[in-house]
Amino acid sequence: MPASSQTRPRLLRQMNERSVVRVLQQHGPCSRADMTRKLGVTAPTISKAVSSLLRGRLLEEFDSKQDGVGRPARQLRLATETAQVIGVVIDAQHCHLVSAGLDGQLLSESLCQFETPKTYRGLISKVVKCFEQLTGGRGLEPLGIETLGLGISMPGLIDYRQQKGLLSPNVPITNGQSLARDLTERLGIDCVMLQEAHSLCLAQHHYGESRGIDNFVMLDIGAGLGMGVMAGGRVLTGHSGLAGELGHLPRVSNGRACGCGKRGCLETVSCDSALAWLVSQRIGRTVGIDEIVQLTQTGELSVEDEIEQVLPHLSFAISAVISLYNPSKIFICGRMFDLHEGLFEKLLSEVAASTLAPAFADCEIVRASVSKSQGAVAGIIEYLTDSLVPGVDGLFARTKDSSSEPSAETKSRLTTK
Numbered sequence: 001m002p003a004s005s006q007t008r009p010r011l012l013r014q015m016n017e018r019s020v021v022r023v024l025q026q027h028g029p030c031s032r033a034d035m036t037r038k039l040g041v042t043a044p045t046i047s048k049a050v051s052s053l054l055r056g057r058l059l060e061e062f063d064s065k066q067d068g069v070g071r072p073a074r075q076l077r078l079a080t081e082t083a084q085v086i087g088v089v090i091d092a093q094h095c096h097l098v099s100a101g102l103d104g105q106l107l108s109e110s111l112c113q114f115e116t117p118k119t120y121r122g123l124i125s126k127v128v129k130c131f132e133q134l135t136g137g138r139g140l141e142p143l144g145i146e147t148l149g150l151g152i153s154m155p156g157l158i159d160y161r162q163q164k165g166l167l168s169p170n171v172p173i174t175n176g177q178s179l180a181r182d183l184t185e186r187l188g189i190d191c192v193m194l195q196e197a198h199s200l201c202l203a204q205h206h207y208g209e210s211r212g213i214d215n216f217v218m219l220d221i222g223a224g225l226g227m228g229v230m231a232g233g234r235v236l237t238g239h240s241g242l243a244g245e246l247g248h249l250p251r252v253s254n255g256r257a258c259g260c261g262k263r264g265c266l267e268t269v270s271c272d273s274a275l276a277w278l279v280s281q282r283i284g285r286t287v288g289i290d291e292i293v294q295l296t297q298t299g300e301l302s303v304e305d306e307i308e309q310v311l312p313h314l315s316f317a318i319s320a321v322i323s324l325y326n327p328s329k330i331f332i333c334g335r336m337f338d339l340h341e342g343l344f345e346k347l348l349s350e351v352a353a354s355t356l357a358p359a360f361a362d363c364e365i366v367r368a369s370v371s372k373s374q375g376a377v378a379g380i381i382e383y384l385t386d387s388l389v390p391g392v393d394g395l396f397a398r399t400k401d402s403s404s405e406p407s408a409e410t411k412s413r414l415t416t417k
């Protein structure tokens with residue numbers, strides 16, 4: 001018998017499980033009967049998929065409260081009371097950890113933050129310490145909440161096949177390191193790294209206001225200019241995960257040095273940190289975007305000149321994105337537009353002036369409503385649910401020599417059925 005005929009039933013079962021997860025992600029809790037109707041498959045098929053996911057602790061059952069008479073219907077939801085995941089956000093200045101249910105909702109009381117350490121070893125030990133604080137150590141907490149995995153949102157280039165940081169202009173201590181592999185060894189759970197703009201894409205896709213939109217672009221204009229492209233419902237990664245590095249296109253000939261080693265990159269002139277650099281030069285001390293926003297709002301500082309310099313470059317970047325990808329929406333994540341009302345509209349009119357009219361008319365540009373914490377959490381949930389159908393063409397598509405194989409524990413949880 002050819003191998004494909006043997007593996008097909010298993011793959012089909014896994015695809016059914018994945019569909020169940022997707023329905024719960026998109027529509028929230030529902031009963032087995034609702035699920036059967038929504039997916040258009042038979043009740044036994046749903047029952048089998050649900051049982052397997054319950055055993056894997058990805059789902060929970062609960063009784064819905066009904067006003068009428070009769071037994072309350074058993075409802076299914078993504079696990080929130082018996083299992084959790086951890087999100088780690090690594091940024092140039094600060095890092096933080098949060099915990100969340102499998103529904104992606106952050107647990108508000110869970111936040112552990114620290115200044116970005118100067119060394120990679122320092123980073124590992126800080127993350128481990130925070131992890132222990134949030135989970136009460138490995139495995140089961142006293143409350144019986146199992147930690148299933150940890151997602152890491154980080155800036156820079158990441159090779160997804162190797163789960164390795166290649167080049168991070170803003171957090172160079174991660175260059176050449178596999179934070180995911182090293183944390184998996186220390187913590188004994190699945191850990192996965194995501195480029196921060198990709199993680200924001202996943203968060204927007206699963207948990208943002210416009211969840212379910214399959215073609216959009218996320219622009220992170222904070223410390224650098226990061227881009228994530230959601231095309232046909234999948235994050236566009238390119239051959240090895242490096243697609244979308246808009247920020248390092250050359251923009252100013254012989255311009256300011258960029259963290260990547262080149263000069264005049266688009267991100268040196270078009271984002272929050274570019275604005276902060278210009279303002280710092282003028283006032284003679286280093287200020288970050290948060291302080292600039294605060295001083296501008298109290299009237300102690302005006303940064304109109306610097307905005308005039310930055311906005312055309314940002315507008316160029318957005319025009320390029322519209323022409324290249326024809327997204328239905330562009331979400332922009334950054335603080336610059338908190339400087340004053342009307343700045344976002346000003347950007348939009350500049351973009352309109354420099355973009356092909358039909359493409360601009362077809363694209364809505366809005367500020368992003370999701371955070372990097374949600375992105376890190378969305379990343380590990382995507383990884384855990386992607387494990388249901390290994391080898392598919394997704395963000396975590398696994399290759400034979402990949403170190404991003406799910407841990408033995410996850411494999412047994414998901415495949416022992």
Ligand SMILES: [Zn+2]
Nearest residue numbers: 248258260265
């Ligand atoms: Zn650069």
